[in-house]
Amino acid sequence: MFVRDVDPELVDWEAATEFAVVGGGGCGLAAAATAAVHADVVLLEKADRIGGKARVATGQICGVDSSLQRERGIDDSAEAFYDDLLAQQTESSADQYTLDRTLVTTVAGNSGRTLDWLREEIGADLTLHTGRFEMAGHRVHRTHYPVRDDGVIPRAGKPVTDALHEAAVERGVDVRTEFPCDQLLRDETTGAVIGVASKENPTAVPRRQTTHMIRADHVLLACDGFAANPELIAERVPEIAGLDYWGTRENTGDALRIAEELGLRLDEPLYDMHGPFTVPEGVYLPNELVKAGAIIVNDDAERFMDCGNVPYRVMDMHLLDQPDATGYIVLDGSIVDLFLDEPLTNHQFSFLLDEDCFDVADTVAEVAARYGLDGDRLGSTIATVNRATDDAADVPYGRAYPHELTPPFYTAKIQPMYVKARQGIVVDERMRVVRDDGSVVENLYAGGNAAESLEGGDPNVYIPGMDLMTALTEGHLVGEFVAESVAGDADSTTTEGDA
Numbered sequence: 001m002f003v004r005d006v007d008p009e010l011v012d013w014e015a016a017t018e019f020a021v022v023g024g025g026g027c028g029l030a031a032a033a034t035a036a037v038h039a040d041v042v043l044l045e046k047a048d049r050i051g052g053k054a055r056v057a058t059g060q061i062c063g064v065d066s067s068l069q070r071e072r073g074i075d076d077s078a079e080a081f082y083d084d085l086l087a088q089q090t091e092s093s094a095d096q097y098t099l100d101r102t103l104v105t106t107v108a109g110n111s112g113r114t115l116d117w118l119r120e121e122i123g124a125d126l127t128l129h130t131g132r133f134e135m136a137g138h139r140v141h142r143t144h145y146p147v148r149d150d151g152v153i154p155r156a157g158k159p160v161t162d163a164l165h166e167a168a169v170e171r172g173v174d175v176r177t178e179f180p181c182d183q184l185l186r187d188e189t190t191g192a193v194i195g196v197a198s199k200e201n202p203t204a205v206p207r208r209q210t211t212h213m214i215r216a217d218h219v220l221l222a223c224d225g226f227a228a229n230p231e232l233i234a235e236r237v238p239e240i241a242g243l244d245y246w247g248t249r250e251n252t253g254d255a256l257r258i259a260e261e262l263g264l265r266l267d268e269p270l271y272d273m274h275g276p277f278t279v280p281e282g283v284y285l286p287n288e289l290v291k292a293g294a295i296i297v298n299d300d301a302e303r304f305m306d307c308g309n310v311p312y313r314v315m316d317m318h319l320l321d322q323p324d325a326t327g328y329i330v331l332d333g334s335i336v337d338l339f340l341d342e343p344l345t346n347h348q349f350s351f352l353l354d355e356d357c358f359d360v361a362d363t364v365a366e367v368a369a370r371y372g373l374d375g376d377r378l379g380s381t382i383a384t385v386n387r388a389t390d391d392a393a394d395v396p397y398g399r400a401y402p403h404e405l406t407p408p409f410y411t412a413k414i415q416p417m418y419v420k421a422r423q424g425i426v427v428d429e430r431m432r433v434v435r436d437d438g439s440v441v442e443n444l445y446a447g448g449n450a451a452e453s454l455e456g457g458d459p460n461v462y463i464p465g466m467d468l469m470t471a472l473t474e475g476h477l478v479g480e481f482v483a484e485s486v487a488g489d490a491d492s493t494t495t496e497g498d499a
């Protein structure tokens with residue numbers, strides 16, 4: 001049971017707060033740190049540490065009309081962002097799926113100032129990337145990356161989640177780890193959302209379970225999707241059921257379960273892959289490799305797409321279609337040098353080399369022998385792409401990023417892994433949860449992957465950095481709304497008292 005109806009007068013409340021935030025990842029942290037300026041906040045986190053998937057993410061964050069863009073004279077807008085998403089749709093997917101323009105432009109339109117807030121008020125250092133590789137689907141440079149104190153771009157969200165966590169604690173947020181929200185509480189008479197419950201020892205027999213009952217005026221569900229729940233994966237996105245998941249283990253679909261018990265409307269289930277990952281180590285390789293001329297071949301030593309020319313989610317979908325969802329990535333020494341020279345990738349790439357994530361070979365025959373591929377066919381595939389330096393017309397699948405692959409070859413066996421599986425709660429432009437009839441569920445909000453997605457359910461629609469943008473911006477918006485409403489309540493109390 002994920003929703004419990006109670007008589008508030010009979011509950012032994014452990015705490016009462018103005019704002020209970022469920023989930024301490026990107027969305028929940030942004031909401032808690034924002035609201036804490038005016039509101040009393042309790043943040044419930046199921047894991048033993050804070051940050052969720054936002055902490056382990058690669059750290060690309062879109063920001064539309066951020067001050068870092070304006071400083072560089074980059075003209076950007078929420079409508080331009082919306083058009084960039086629309087451009088990802090194929091002809092047939094556009095017939096099937098509709099993007100929610102209001103939601104997209106609300107999130108995009110507030111994303112730049114959310115990033116400014118992160119830098120100026122939260123103290124998270126961010127850089128706008130204007131170097132190689134970053135335009136994938138974006139008409140202008142709008143991808144920002146967290147920067148560590150030592151100036152390194154770690155390609156991780158951790159510097160941002162750390163800064164938000166620190167700010168939340170400084171602002172007095174009661175941050176509770178290993179404290180899952182197991183139930184949403186409703187007033188049994190009015191049906192209003194009035195708090196959350198957390199079972200301390202949920203696996204014990206009921207008599208020995210301790211349940212913490214927290215009364216809350218506002219509740220935000222920011223506990224992501226169901227990527228770590230095999231049962232829901234098999235049921236809602238069976239196409240990825242056999243694949244490995246790369247992400248945090250706590251994201252088991254609790255918001256979705258609550259929503260279903262409340263009879264709320266959910267959007268389309270959607271998954272995301274973020275490959276390629278090396279096999280068997282499961283180390284994530286930068287997607288940008290294919291934009292520098294690396295190729296991916298299958299067990300027949302043949303290409304099956306122009307991997308540089310498709311969004312990385314689509315690239316993984318092609319990989320998923322291969323036997324055992326397996327491929328082999330082939331790059332060379334000059335691509336390695338490029339990645340070591342580029343500030344965006346040098347830290348991550350040095351790590352990959354230190355960890356021996358690539359097999360290195362001087363001949364095509366050696367590469368083929370390593371993976372049991374047909375050497376002649378691999379030689380022919382490489383010779384074909386090498387011809388495509390100027391005119392790729394006669395190269396099967398084309399060659400968006402021509403590059404002559406020459407020894408030494410750096411190779412790895414790869415598979416896609418999924419990083420996201422979600423089905424979100426329909427919300428309005430203030431992230432308030434909305435019923436089927438369009439009315440708002442008072443006091444209840446959803447954000448990040450727990451809420452309706454910007455993609456409108458279309459698997460073709462994704463541009464790098466839009467997930468973290470969504471989680472952080474939606475959290476910031478909910479936090480502002482709660483802070484305003486708490487401040488408003490306080491003002492009206494003072495005014496009434498004065499009168």
Ligand SMILES: Cc1cc2nc3c(=O)[nH]c(=O)nc-3n(C[C@H](O)[C@H](O)[C@H](O)COP(=O)(O)OP(=O)(O)OC[C@H]3O[C@@H](n4cnc5c(N)ncnc54)[C@H](O)[C@@H]3O)c2cc1C
Binds near residue numbers: 026051469
């Ligand atoms: C490898 C990887 C790379 C990625 N790279 C990028 C990228 O570069 N750019 C980008 O835009 N996106 C990226 N993403 C996606 C991005 O990380 C997520 O979309 C984003 O973090 C979602 O934010 P969220 O707040 O909804 O969820 P999360 O950040 O996952 O936070 C949810 C939190 O809720 C907690 N929780 C779950 N259930 C409960 C419960 N019942 N009670 C209390 N707490 C609960 C979880 O433990 C977690 O801490 C990446 C993801 C992965 C896995």
